[in-house]
Amino acid sequence: MNFKRRDFLKTASISGLAVGLAASESLLSPLTAANEPSESQQTTRSGEMIYRTLGSTKEKVSAIGLGGHHIGRQKDELESIKIIRSAIDRGITFMDNSWDYHNGGSEMRMGKALQDGYRQKVFLMTKIDGRTKASAAKQIDESLQRLQTDHVDLMQFHEVIRLEDPDRIFAPGGAAEAMLEAKKAGKVRYIGFTGHKDPFVHLRMLEVAAKNNFHFDTVQMPLNVMDAHFRSFERSVLPKLVQNKIGVLGMKSMGDQVILKSNTVKPIECLHYAMNLPTSTVITGIDSMEILNQAFEAARTFQPMSQAQVAALLGKTAKVAATGQYELFKTSNRFDSTAKNPTWLG
Numbered sequence: 001m002n003f004k005r006r007d008f009l010k011t012a013s014i015s016g017l018a019v020g021l022a023a024s025e026s027l028l029s030p031l032t033a034a035n036e037p038s039e040s041q042q043t044t045r046s047g048e049m050i051y052r053t054l055g056s057t058k059e060k061v062s063a064i065g066l067g068g069h070h071i072g073r074q075k076d077e078l079e080s081i082k083i084i085r086s087a088i089d090r091g092i093t094f095m096d097n098s099w100d101y102h103n104g105g106s107e108m109r110m111g112k113a114l115q116d117g118y119r120q121k122v123f124l125m126t127k128i129d130g131r132t133k134a135s136a137a138k139q140i141d142e143s144l145q146r147l148q149t150d151h152v153d154l155m156q157f158h159e160v161i162r163l164e165d166p167d168r169i170f171a172p173g174g175a176a177e178a179m180l181e182a183k184k185a186g187k188v189r190y191i192g193f194t195g196h197k198d199p200f201v202h203l204r205m206l207e208v209a210a211k212n213n214f215h216f217d218t219v220q221m222p223l224n225v226m227d228a229h230f231r232s233f234e235r236s237v238l239p240k241l242v243q244n245k246i247g248v249l250g251m252k253s254m255g256d257q258v259i260l261k262s263n264t265v266k267p268i269e270c271l272h273y274a275m276n277l278p279t280s281t282v283i284t285g286i287d288s289m290e291i292l293n294q295a296f297e298a299a300r301t302f303q304p305m306s307q308a309q310v311a312a313l314l315g316k317t318a319k320v321a322a323t324g325q326y327e328l329f330k331t332s333n334r335f336d337s338t339a340k341n342p343t344w345l346g
Helices: 005-012 017-035 077-090 101-113 133-147 165-170 175-184 199-211 238-243 267-276 289-301 307-321
Strands: 044-046 049-053 060-062 064-066 123-128 152-157 188-194 218-222 247-251 281-284
Touching: 049 289, 060 064, 064 289, 077 101, 077 289, 101 133, 123 133, 133 152, 133 175, 152 175, 152 218, 165 175, 165 199, 175 188, 188 247, 199 218, 238 247, 267 281, 267 289, 267 307
Parallel strands: 064 281, 123 152, 152 188, 188 218, 218 247, 247 281
Antiparallel strands: 044 049, 049 060
16 A cells, blocks of 8 residues: 555644545545445345345345344344344345354344245355364354254354464364365355454455465455544455455444444444445444334435545544544454453364
């Protein structure tokens, strides 16, 4: 990247909308290639939803994905099931989940919701934390049991947030062996990884995978209106994913509502920004029917954004985003489930 951090800090410190916009426009230039229309951006509309191709696969998925953690937060699991089925009935096909969400509660609720023919209507994804072959294999089988299915469409290595995670996953006897065996057995169709801490860790995961002749189908990472200003996945990782035709799964578009507390952007703007990037799906937390309606409103009103529109959003967030204070998943351990539960890694 030609962009220099000191240049950004200098411009971001100067007040005034015009200067903010100029700084934001300078952020756009390194991403020109990544933001060109790609296969993942070739959208089709049907009903209330937009659908995109998932990377180099031929799978079509909804441009908005249902976040797995949030559908485990309701006191009554019947409410969770209602949200999931309503989302599917209205056109959301991408289902996100993880082995560790609510100690398996999210997977169990989704498994119940996907009965009665709903499983056949969705692209089902979950994640595992295990870094050893034994722990990963065990978690894969437990996830399938909870989800009440014999396979998932996508399984991802979860929380790749430490520099040693790629080495552990691809080491002899590591989790990659379990994942490949699960794919061979028909338990997993596609393989990806997720992380939220630092783009350098993502780049290392891609590097180690390449050295092991492994090509990921998907990568999940934070993509939001503040990321471009601080330890940016958008600037560092996204162009490589587009170049290698890896499906981009955006998350943390609102940082679990923390970004909204900056009082600089609205929820629909956050979703539109992430959808405007070459994402196949933007996974968002939906914990009520009201928030479900918000997600569909974002899909209904989305139109490709001009560079001026993107620059305006980045201009509004430049000053408050400079230190990562609203991206707590990068700057704190608040979202680091495996750090708090190291036994999950195996």
